[in-house]
Amino acid sequence: MDFSVKKLASDAGVFFSRAVQFTEEKLGQAEKTELDAHFENLLARADSTKNWTEKIFRQTEVLLQPNPSARIEEFLYEKLDRKVPPRPTNGEILAQYMLEAAKDFGPGTPYGSTLIKVGDCQRRLGNAEREFLQTSAISFLTPLRNFLEGDWRTISKERRLLENRRLDLDACKARLKKAKAAEAKAALWTEEVDKAEQELRVAQTEFDRQAEITRLLLEGIGSTHMNHLRCLHEFVEAQAAYYNQCHQYMLELQKELGSSSKIFLWINSLFPPPCSHPKTFGANLAASVGLPGDPSSSEAVNSTSPIEAEALQIEEVQPPASGTRKAKVLYDYDAADTSELSLLADELITVYTVPGMDSDWLIGERGNQKGKVPVTYLELLS
16 A cells, blocks of 8 residues: 555656646746757648548548448448448449339330349449459558557557656756755755756666657658558458449440430431421331331331431521531431531530420531531530
8 A cells, every 4th residue: 555655646746847847948948859850851741641541541531432321331241340230332322223223114115124224334343343342441441540550559558658758857957956956055955956866867778768769760750651551452452453443334325225216216216396297207106016007108208208308308407697506526426317417526516406406406517518416415515
């Protein structure tokens, strides 16, 4: 019991001595032992590393998981040392909705079959995203977290010990200075000077030892940078592989949907613009489903076919005095007939509309060529 009481009293005395020294330094009433320039540079570099690593870590978490509630849930599971339950990605959820909608609308319909194709692509994109998130968490986030929760905590602990040793050292210097001043006035203080000098030697030894420990840890920041550099390369590789995989999936989807222009034509044949001939609907509908049409109507249509009539109308169409715009072509498009204009991706054309024209189409001009173009293949420029 007596030993515990003495130790508590000693700890309280040391704490009080440090507090007095710290306060007097802040007030400019006490001298402070300064660290050398190299040591200060190491401290500044360590602080900078910690601050930027923390920011990069937090923002990478946001990038990989934008949902704050999901991040909190993952954090709690991690602290409880439990496995995070699998969570579907947004792409996988969208794929599920599209596939269920296709069943409801009918997988044999143009819309239903397209929903199946796009939904399957979204499912593969979601799987690719899941793999990317797992790879990035292991190869990039985990090393950053290990530094912040491991190495940096050790460095911070040793720095606090070094600061305490410095305060003890400077407090001993102050006591020795006061003892020598008192000795000059009365020879009775010689014993106090010897005691102060002994305490100073002990404090100096402890300070030097702690400074060396802290210096070694701070110099290890260079190795931390090299480790984070390697992890950064792995993160970039994972991103590149993920985006390349997504790009391949989208290219495959575009090829699968390459017949979309025929679907648009099929829709236009079923729901023609108001200016279309009324008998054209029946003939086009029969042709689209592979059924013979009414002979009388076929003759009537053949006498002035829609293609010829539309081609004639296209040739007679003149651009308005105002209202023309430039448009960038997004995808290649092969004209289905002479009334349409074939397109090449990334080229610029002039477009405009005319009264009575279907809103899904515009008149496009490229030099001396002119014809109808689908709006979905264009990006209208201001």
